[in-house]
Amino acid sequence: MLSKKTQYAFRALTHLVENYNKGPVLISEISKKKKIPLKFLENILLELKKAGILESKKGKGGGYFLKSHPSKTHVANVIRVVDGPISMLPCVSLYFYERCKNCDERYCGLHDVMEKVRDATLNILEKRTLQDLVV
Amino acid sequence: MLSKKTQYAFRALTHLVENYNKGPVLISEISKKKKIPLKFLENILLELKKAGILESKKGKGGGYFLKSHPSKTHVANVIRVVDGPISMLPCVSLYFYERCKNCDERYCGLHDVMEKVRDATLNILEKRTLQDLVV
C-alpha cells in the first residue's frame, strides 16, 4: 500500500498540473484546496523539489510549480521519491536492490514470480505521467 | 514490500511442497531447515492453517502439511492471509476495499492507474501457485 504521504504528494501534484503555466502556487493554497496538513505538505513539496520534480520561487509572489511538463514526470518516479521501493521483494528491486539471505536468487521461485510482478507494474507506472492523473 | 513474515511463510510453504505426501512435518524441522525463528514460525503456520491453506496433526507423530495439492494454492492467497492487501490503494482493493476521502473515484486519475496495476499484478499472482515456487 502507498503511504498517506505519497497519496498527499499525488494530490498536491495534481493541483500543480491543473495550474501548470500559471505561475507559482502557494503551499497554503494547495493545503487548503486539497485538504493536506500544511506543515506536512511543506516537507513533501521540499522532497519533491530536491528530487527534481518541482521548482520553487522564494519571496512575495513565490510558490511551487512543476519543473517539467506534466507528461515528463512518471508516476513511478514520484512513488520512489516519497515511499521508496515499488517491488515486492528487495532482491528484485531495480533502485533499492538488496540481496536476500537464505535464498539463492538463481533457484528461488518466489524471486522469479516477483520479478514478473515488478515488470508488469513498472510497465504501467513508468509510462503513466502526472498528466494522466487529471484526465 | 512484503513483510518478513510473508517471506518466512513462503519459505515454510516451499518446504512443505518439497515434502508433499510424506506425512506431517514438524515445526522444528521447518524452523531448522529454513532458518526461521521457531516461535514466530509457529504463529505463521497457525495463521495459514486457519486460512485453510495448511492442515495439522497434534501429538506425537504430528506436524503440518498442505491441505491441498501445491498447484491449488495461489501466491496471491498467501499474501492476502499474512500481509493483507496487494493493491497500492485501498480504493482499488478487491478484498480490502475502503473508500478514499477527498477523492471521487469516478474522476480520480490515480485510481485508474492503480486499478491497472492491480489487474496486472493479480494476473500473475493469482495464476502462480506454490508449485511454481520449487521449480
Next chain:
DNA sequence: ATTAAAACCTACTGCTTTGGTAGGGTTTTT
C-alpha cells in the same frame, strides 16, 4: 493410566515507521 511430544493459544515486549504538530529562525524577492 501415564508420559512425552507436539500443536495450540494468549499475551507481551521492544523497535521502527507513520502521520503528524509546534515553533522557531534564515533567506530571497517584491
Next chain:
DNA sequence: AAAAACCCTACCAAAGCAGTAGGTTTTAAT
C-alpha cells in the same frame, strides 16, 4: 518591510513489525 519559501529541531501518539514467553490441549506410545 512584508511575504514567502526554506530549513531545522524536537516532540508526540498510534500503529505495525519482528519476535519472545509461557502455559494449555490433544494425541500416541508405553
